[in-house]
Amino acid sequence: xxTFQRRKLALNQEIIxxxxxxxxxxxxxxxxVPHPGDGTPLFGDLIMRLKSFFRTTFxxxxxxxxxxxxxxxxxxxxxxxxxxxxxxxxxxxLTVGEVxxxxxxxxxxxxxxLQNQIDVDDAAGILxxxxxxxxxxxxxxxxxxxxxxxxxxxxxxxxxxxxxxxxAEWAPIQAAGMRVLDDPSDQQAARIxxxxxxxxxxKTYRLLTTLDAQYSGSAEIQMRDVxxxxxxxxxxxxxxRAALDACLLWSNGEDAEIAQDLATTxxxxxxxxxxxxxxxxxxGILPPRTPGIADKLAEVExxxxxxxxxxxxxxxxxxxxxxxxxVLYNHIIDEHVSLLDVIxxxxxxxxxx
Numbered sequence: 001x002x003t004f005q006r007r008k009l010a011l012n013q014e015i016i017x018x019x020x021x022x023x024x025x026x027x028x029x030x031x032x033v034p035h036p037g038d039g040t041p042l043f044g045d046l047i048m049r050l051k052s053f054f055r056t057t058f059x060x061x062x063x064x065x066x067x068x069x070x071x072x073x074x075x076x077x078x079x080x081x082x083x084x085x086x087x088x089x090x091x092x093x094l095t096v097g098e099v100x101x102x103x104x105x106x107x108x109x110x111x112x113x114l115q116n117q118i119d120v121d122d123a124a125g126i127l128x129x130x131x132x133x134x135x136x137x138x139x140x141x142x143x144x145x146x147x148x149x150x151x152x153x154x155x156x157x158x159x160x161x162x163x164x165x166x167x168a169e170w171a172p173i174q175a176a177g178m179r180v181l182d183d184p185s186d187q188q189a190a191r192i193x194x195x196x197x198x199x200x201x202x203k204t205y206r207l208l209t210t211l212d213a214q215y216s217g218s219a220e221i222q223m224r225d226v227x228x229x230x231x232x233x234x235x236x237x238x239x240x241r242a243a244l245d246a247c248l249l250w251s252n253g254e255d256a257e258i259a260q261d262l263a264t265t266x267x268x269x270x271x272x273x274x275x276x277x278x279x280x281x282x283x284g285i286l287p288p289r290t291p292g293i294a295d296k297l298a299e300v301e302x303x304x305x306x307x308x309x310x311x312x313x314x315x316x317x318x319x320x321x322x323x324x325x326x327v328l329y330n331h332i333i334d335e336h337v338s339l340l341d342v343i344x345x346x347x348x349x350x351x352x353x
Contacts (some may be wrong), residue, residue, distance in 0.1 A: 002068070003081075004022045006053050007222055018046070020204055027315065039170055041243035046062060046100060048301050053082060056086060060316070070150065071121060072344050073298065086128065088252065089148075089152070089222040090143050090150050090152040090215045090218045090349060091149075091220065091221050091222050091225065091229065091347045091350040091351060092148055092149035092167050093141060093211055093215055094148055094208075094211060094212065094215065094216075094221075094226065094229050094233075094347075095229060095231075095233070095344065095347045096137050096140055096141055096150065096181045097141070097144050097204070097207060097208045097211050097233070098138050098208070098229060098230070098232070098233025098234075098236065098237075098343055099133075099137060099233070099236075099340070099343070100138070100166075100204050100207075101201065101204045101205065101208060101233055101234070101236070101237045102233065102236035102237045102239075102336075102339075103130050103133060103134055103137075104196075104197060104200035104201045104204055104237065105201065105237050105238075105239075105241040105243075105244055106130055106243075106336070107126075107127060107131065107134075107173070107177060107193065108193050108194050108197045108200065108244050108249060109241075109243040109244040110123045110124075110126040110127035111123075111127060111129065111180050111190050111193045112190070112194070112241075112244055112247035113176060113247055113329055114127060114180060114181075114184050115180060115185070115186075115187075115190050115251075116247065116251045116327055117322075118247070118248075118322065118329055119182075119325075119326045119329045120184075122329065122330065123179060123329070124289075127177055127180065127181060128181060129273055130177075131174050131177045131181075132335070134170050134174060135167075135174075138163055138166060138167050138170070141154060141159075141163050141211075142160065142163050142164075142334070149286060150269045152310040155211065157344065158210060159207075159211065159214060161209050162207045162210050163207065165203070165208065166200075166203050166204065166313060169196075169199065169200060169203050172192065172196075172201065173192065173193055173196045175195055176189040176190075176192035176193050177189070180193065194244075197241075201237065204221070208230075208233075209216075212226060212230070220351075221350050222350070224284055224286055225346065225350035226288055226350075227283070227284045228276070228346045228350075229343060229346050229347060229350070231272050231275065231276060231285060232276065232339065232342045232343045232346055233343055234272060235272045235273065235276075235339060235340045235342075236336065236340065238265050238268055238269040238272070238334060239269060239332070239335060240332075240336065241261075241265045242262060242265045242266055242269065242311055242332075243329065243332045245258050245259075245261055245262035245263060245265060245314070245329070246311050246314040247325075247329075249262065249314045249317075249326060250314060250319070251317075254317050259314070259315050259317065262311065262314060263315045266311060266312075266315075268309065270304070270306075270308070273297070273300065273301060274306060276288070276297055276342075277297050277298075277301060287334060289349060290345075290349060292345055293342070293345050293346070293349065296338060296341050296343060297346060299338045300335060300338045300342060303331060303334055303335035303338060304335060306331060307328060307331050307332055307335060309330070310324065310328045310331075310337060334347050
């Protein structure tokens, strides 16, 4: 398990790494992305937003300067031409949408674990931070948020309407989630959250489709990078869906429909992971294009091999002790942290043309 202190240490180390990276002293790399379960949601969230700010500001300005300098030295004044594509946060918008999609499953999964007294501290921290993050992410899509790397306010009426509709859909779920935080035994509130998982997933997918149609044709991002962000984001949601299904099965007893959903979810997740690891040209999916992405995907694969074996016991109806469930949830949190890393790495790489 990645403990709170280890995560904080990793964050401090990565801040130094990012600063050195932008000054050209070390190769690009990415460590742990802060996770709401760190127990310090405000601290973790701030660091994550600062990273997006640094990525947007420094990668696009500092990295552009040497290229302009080289062009000036090698081209005649009359023929010199430098094409600089301004980064307005297109990849960041798509990433924020994908993080929103993962929250549609992460929040219900946290509610289930909290209500059933499984790793209470992490579950409560993830739930509290996730409920707040919904407002922050939808707000970033609407009005921009420099710390998430989104500079401009949304102006397209159709997109604004869909974001506002999603906010309205989330409002009663957020209220129910707060009730569970106050009283984990509140069964009615928990059922409201569980019942919204599919609806919110569908509504968020609709918003993602709108964002993709609106922004994927931008000169800022290539379609192959859009696909990679989409696949990694979908994996993050499927991963949390598996955590929710397993929790419900072990908490409420056998349910053939949920067991089948868990099996299907696991299959889709693994197929997507294999596609990112090995590439799937027919779907426009390229294999890892940097050592950092390859290493992070290998880390996810390692976590998945361990977690898959335990999740399969839920599919087959085997009981699990509280200890087994707590260890699994901790490992799922670790895997989710790495999945978020993958999304952000793809986001960053999309800015390199």
